[in-house]
Amino acid sequence: MDVILLERIARLGQMGDIVKVKDGFGRNFLLPKGKALRANEANKKKFEGQRAQLEARNLERKSEAQQVADQLDGKSFVIVRSAGETGQLYGSVSTRDIADLLIAEGFTVARNQVELNQPIKNIGLTNVAIALHAEVEVTITLNIARTADEAERQSKGETLTTAEAIYGDDINENARPDSFFDPNEDGEGDEG
Secondary structure, eight states: OEEEESSOBTTTBOTTOEEEOOHHHIIIIITTTTSEEEOSHHHHHHHHHHHHHHHHHHHHHHHHHHHHHHHHTTOEEEEEOOBOTTSEEEEEEOHHHHHHHHHHTTOOOOGGGEEOSSOEEEOEEEEEEEEEETTEEEEEEEEEESSHHHHHHHHTTOOOOSHHHHHOSSTTGGGSHHHHSOTTSOSOOOOO
């Protein structure tokens, strides 16, 4: 299926390009979302008549996205979640969680603008790309931790995926194996 793009689409083309796409992609995504028109003579004339309006609308959207990007780029956000001692989250952090966090912080971001290939399943610092517009992309840092205190420690560069790192070396001295067993004992019990 040949379509005329009404806006820039990553890995496909610029506004006004006539590109060949798979039928399902065109019918199910591009056409219903108003991102493209079927490439026939009537639509080519219609597009040429509307080109100035479409370019003005695209420029306006891009400038709005750039304003948000200037405020958002490079920022760090803390997400507190429960996790095991090895740093494995009980659950995960998905695009919905990230979008909700950004909305709560006062940024206008839709869930489909968060570019996350798979959900985040471990604590730590993670860089996430946010595509605010086809031509405007920013990167934020998510600090995923068990508590706000741990988030602060992680932001300073600590790795909190071991019990010693989490609790400190001297918290539980009695739990060390050498405190249970006497190395000088010969291994025989007190029989008899």
